[in-house]
Amino acid sequence: MTNRRAFLSFMATSPLFTSGAALAQALAETAGSTIKDASEALNVFEMEAAARAIVPPAHFGYLASGVDNNATLQANHTAYERYQIRPRRLVDVSDFDMSTEVLGLRSANPFFLCPIGSCGAFHFTGEVGVANAAREKDTAMILSTQASQSVEAVIDARNGPIWFQLYSTNRWSVTQQLVRRAERAGCTAIALTVDLPAGRNTETAALMARQDTRNCDACHSPSRVKPSFEGIDMNGVGLVDAALTWNVVERLKNETSLPIVIKGIETREDAALAVEAGADGVVVSNHGGRATPTGRGTIEALPEVVEAINGRIPVVVDGGIRRGSDIFKAIALGATAVGIGRPYAWGLGAFGQAGVERVIDILRREFAITMRGSGARTLAEIGLNHIIDTEKR
Ligand SMILES: Cc1cc2nc3c(=O)[nH]c(=O)nc-3n(C[C@H](O)[C@H](O)[C@H](O)COP(=O)(O)O)c2cc1C
Numbered sequence: 001m002t003n004r005r006a007f008l009s010f011m012a013t014s015p016l017f018t019s020g021a022a023l024a025q026a027l028a029e030t031a032g033s034t035i036k037d038a039s040e041a042l043n044v045f046e047m048e049a050a051a052r053a054i055v056p057p058a059h060f061g062y063l064a065s066g067v068d069n070n071a072t073l074q075a076n077h078t079a080y081e082r083y084q085i086r087p088r089r090l091v092d093v094s095d096f097d098m099s100t101e102v103l104g105l106r107s108a109n110p111f112f113l114c115p116i117g118s119c120g121a122f123h124f125t126g127e128v129g130v131a132n133a134a135r136e137k138d139t140a141m142i143l144s145t146q147a148s149q150s151v152e153a154v155i156d157a158r159n160g161p162i163w164f165q166l167y168s169t170n171r172w173s174v175t176q177q178l179v180r181r182a183e184r185a186g187c188t189a190i191a192l193t194v195d196l197p198a199g200r201n202t203e204t205a206a207l208m209a210r211q212d213t214r215n216c217d218a219c220h221s222p223s224r225v226k227p228s229f230e231g232i233d234m235n236g237v238g239l240v241d242a243a244l245t246w247n248v249v250e251r252l253k254n255e256t257s258l259p260i261v262i263k264g265i266e267t268r269e270d271a272a273l274a275v276e277a278g279a280d281g282v283v284v285s286n287h288g289g290r291a292t293p294t295g296r297g298t299i300e301a302l303p304e305v306v307e308a309i310n311g312r313i314p315v316v317v318d319g320g321i322r323r324g325s326d327i328f329k330a331i332a333l334g335a336t337a338v339g340i341g342r343p344y345a346w347g348l349g350a351f352g353q354a355g356v357e358r359v360i361d362i363l364r365r366e367f368a369i370t371m372r373g374s375g376a377r378t379l380a381e382i383g384l385n386h387i388i389d390t391e392k393r
């Protein structure tokens with residue numbers, strides 16, 4: 001105990017922890033392994049530590065990895081420190097509402113659960129566990145093409161609509177089947193991911209896989225296909241199409257009446273092109289620092305995208321959101337809602353459905369404190385007046 005206290009006070013003063021976020025994370029890593037129940041997690045970093053202690057190294061590496069040296073992954077989170085909040089006082093915030101609706105999909109919280117492939121690698125309940133939590137917490141969810149469970153099973157567990165994240169594949173007939181099945185199952189939008197045309201270099205995943213001594217052949221045999229592709233001839237089919245261009249929006253619109261959301265936009269040029277191409281929404285995203293090694297946090301890309309879109313379609317942002325105050329900053333900078341990725345997967349890995357629910361509760365509570373503490377009663381009341389960009393001051 002004395003040693004632990006000494007270690008913690010050393011860390012609190014150490015120059016190693018130049019940012020509050022890094023210190024909170026380091027403190028959580030020492031505490032996380034002691035969490036025995038989801039309800040004990042004080043913040044999402046404690047959930048991360050609890051997941052790290054239980055999820056096999058190769059699977060945790062898959063979850064944790066960014067690309068190259070993880071600079072973009074880290075930038076996603078630390079870039080939030082560039083922005084500060086301007087709170088307003090003596091506003092009656094006894095009544096408040098943090099619910100949001102994006103293209104008809106309602107969420108009691110201003111955040112969505114992002115598509116994460118292979119959730120079965122973190123907990124045996126996989127995406128159904130996530131959907132159960134989303135149902136209990138009335139939270140919007142986007143299901144990955146690469147999910148461990150079928151879209152039908154997940155919608156059934158969610159007991160309500162979700163969006164389907166689409167990898168376009170390099171054979172249109174396969175893409176058509178994915179879209180039709182999602183629509184038939186009850187998905188209410190297609191989120192087309194466009195940030196991975198050329199593979200990626202997930203070095204942390206590779207390094208952590210080396211530490212895993214288990215025999216993985218049974219699960220990773222080449223003959224196993226993801227449930228999204230069951231019954232489809234996948235011979236020679238790749239997940240993404242390097243030749244994809246903006247006309248994909250029109251092609252998809254010819255296949256389905258569902259709204260098409262483009263996930264992976266980071267520039268004003270592409271935001272304008274998305275609107276021109278007929279997209280119904282965009283997600284500002286760099287795939288959680290797992291695609292192009294740009295070195296730029298998505299929150300720093302958000303303002304130019306918001307400016308170019310100019311209110312014509314909704315803008316969701318994801319990447320590095322770990323606190324309710326991060327959500328507040330994103331909404332102040334013009335996001336309609338935000339996406340949460342790894343934090344809910346940490347909850348799932350550590351405690352299954354209960355862990356996901358706890359992560360939702362933590363972020364919801366932190367957001368409510370920030371929102372009300374800033375004098376805002378609705379998301380619409382949160383605006384640029386609430387934020388300072390310290391690099392422009
Ligand atoms: C393990 C993992 C798997 C992911 N799988 C997908 C996927 O299948 N499709 C997709 O569009 N995005 C995928 N993403 C990206 C997320 O949807 C989201 O953009 C990102 O996780 C947000 O950043 P955050 O994890 O820092 O919150 C994945 C992310 C992680 C961490």
